[in-house]
Amino acid sequence: MSKSLILTLALLYCFPDTSLGQIRKLSWLKDAQTPPAGEFNLNPLNHWQANLDQVITSRRQWEKRKHVESRSVREVIEKRWLEFLGPLATQPRKLPKLEVLDRQIIGDVERTLVKYEVLPGDFVEAYILKPTQVVGKVPGVVVLHSTVENSIELPAGIDGRPEEFHGLGAAQRGMVAIVPRNYLWPTNHGIQAGEMAADFLKKYPESKGMARMLYDSQVATDILAALPEVDPHRLGCVGHSLGAKEVLYLAAFDQRIKVTVFSEGGIGTSFSNWDAPWYLGDT
Structure with a gap:
């Protein structure tokens, strides 16, 4: 093709x-x-x-x-x-219970901040963005953020350049988007890659850091597919930089994902940091 x-x-x-x-x-x-x-x-x-x-x-x-x-x-x-x-990477997943932290209306888009337990004792925040008026079931998009201090606030359209508001933009085009925070960010403001990766690898020594990113993105996909407005047969994902690395794995290992946008993720091992402990480690 x-x-x-x-x-x-x-x-x-x-x-x-x-x-x-x-x-x-x-x-x-x-x-x-x-x-x-x-x-x-x-x-x-x-x-x-x-x-x-x-x-x-x-x-x-x-x-x-x-x-x-x-x-x-x-x-x-x-x-x-x-x-x-x-x-x-293959551990069974349960659909988590969502705790709503905040909800806002931005024009014709509803933006909801939720919190959920992704692994025992580990909680993740995510924005869910959808049109205020939805007719029937619409496509869903998992939006994975890049290495920026404000993490999910950029793709959710809260802070940053409008051309990078991928989650907000998807909702403005009639889709539903989920924007989960990567585990390397203990809060929405500030990355602590080394510390968070070390903590994860201590708890799960037999798994790579990339396995955690894949697991988290699949949980986000589970949540997205379960939303009543979403057509579970029309799911996609988009990511830039760090987020692109994540969507590469999500698309490869989750057959529900039908369309993928990979932006500047760095595939080649000679010019990207795949050996970082939060990705594949020193292999």
Whole structure:
């Protein structure tokens, strides 16, 4: 499937009332589909071999099972990664009870601050943003914030540049968004990455820091999918920088996520800090 078709389908998913003709007329679409010159001169096949003695060139090869009891290539890689991330990545989850801390109306959007227990003794705050008038069930978006001091207040549209108000913007476009706080922020104002990662790894020594981020984002997805206004079959996620790393994993390991926007997360190990203890550690 071409990159152009993938992005077009993503746009149609997020904006179901927009016609294909309208999408093709978007002035920024061509630029968004064109990678920078000289940045991607790599053999793509090598990235999909994954020590499987098989070169993957199509989605069918990626998902096909040789027989009923065997695993597809995708399932084999998924199993390996989940084992690498540690037991928390596959730990059963319960839908948490939400405590409402604050609720505001901003134009045609309702913004609610909630608190919930994500793991025993560990609480997370999140903003839920939705249109004040919702007809039927609408798409839902998990919005994961970047490394900024004010954490969830940026995508929720409280503080920062309007172009980064991804949660508020989704609600203004008719969707429902949940914006959970990353565990590295003990409060909404100020990151303590080293201390929070050390505390988590002490409690869960067999799991990677990235397993905690994946678990938390899946709990947020559980909450989003359970909201009465949300169509659980039309879920997406968006993240920038730190948030992009999180959506990469959420999209890979949660089949409910149908559309993903990954912005400047840094995939290559040579120019990103994947070895930080709050991600994958010194592996």
